[in-house]
Amino acid sequence: MMKLLQSATSPYARKVRIVAIEKGLGDRVELVTANPWPDPAAVVAVNPLGRIPVLVLEDGTPLYDSPVICEYLDSLVPASPLIPYDGPGRWLTLRRQALADGILDAAVAMVLESRRPAAEQSPSSQERATLAIRRSVGVLAAELRPADGPFDLGQIASAVAIGYLEFRLSHLDLGTSAAAIRDFWSAVKKRPSLQNTQPG
Numbered sequence: 616m617m618k619l620l621q622s623a624t625s626p627y628a629r630k631v632r633i634v635a636i637e638k639g640l641g642d643r644v645e646l647v648t649a650n651p652w653p654d655p656a657a658v659v660a661v662n663p664l665g666r667i668p669v670l671v672l673e674d675g676t677p678l679y680d681s682p683v684i685c686e687y688l689d690s691l692v693p694a695s696p697l698i699p700y701d702g703p704g705r706w707l708t709l710r711r712q713a714l715a716d717g718i719l720d721a722a723v724a725m726v727l728e729s730r731r732p733a734a735e736q737s738p739s740s741q742e743r744a745t746l747a748i749r750r751s752v753g754v755l756a757a758e759l760r761p762a763d764g765p766f767d768l769g770q771i772a773s774a775v776a777i778g779y780l781e782f783r784l785s786h787l788d789l790g791t792s793a794a795a796i797r798d799f800w801s802a803v804k805k806r807p808s809l810q811n812t813q814p815g
């Protein structure tokens with residue numbers, strides 16, 4: 616059995632869990648709760664960066680970070696790949712994952728900063744992150760319409776990013792792309808892989 620070090624609220628871990636379910640690998644991956652903030656030791660033992668998710672293979676090899684884990688899980692079941700093997704679709708899918716993960720990076724940084732003492736918070740970095748999120752969500756919204764393409768890794772990562780914004784930063788004004796994003800989100804959030812990985 617492979618082990619996935621994760622937490623119930625980590626969006627990067629959620630992406631991996633959705634991939635495992637979509638690939639039919641749910642029963643080959645044991646979920647191990649590991650929260651890097653209160654308890655870094657368990658995470659650092661397998662990832663010197665001290666970050667989750669980490670997938671520990673049956674032979675003990677740890678894999679990180681989430682794009683690497685997703686690609687590994689995808690390779691275990693070659694039928695209906697979540698990342699196309701070649702052609703322009705491959706690079707668009709990987710770019711979409713990078714964009715969605717980048718939204719997460721900005722959003723997670725905002726959430727962490729908002730928990731610091733007021734004197735350690737920087738309004739200009741919050742503003743910069745907000746603008747990056749708004750621009751990037753705008754590009755995703757244009758690319759994700761219509762939402763009926765294959766549920767590939769680009770769509771999965773996008774759904775996770777949108778779900779995280781709703782979970783932690785629902786006050787954020789997403790501007791003109793909000794409606795398109797809502798359409799995509801309401802179409803995909805019914806999937807069992809999303810229902811079974813809701814944060815919290």
Ligand SMILES: N[C@@H](CCC(=O)N[C@@H](CS)C(=O)NCC(=O)O)C(=O)O
Pocket residue numbers: 624625626627651652664665666667668680681682716723
């Ligand atoms: N690029 C990484 C990001 C992972 C990440 O930042 N995880 C957070 C939890 S949501 C974490 O473990 N942070 C602990 C830390 O940065 O010290 C991935 O895609 O896996």
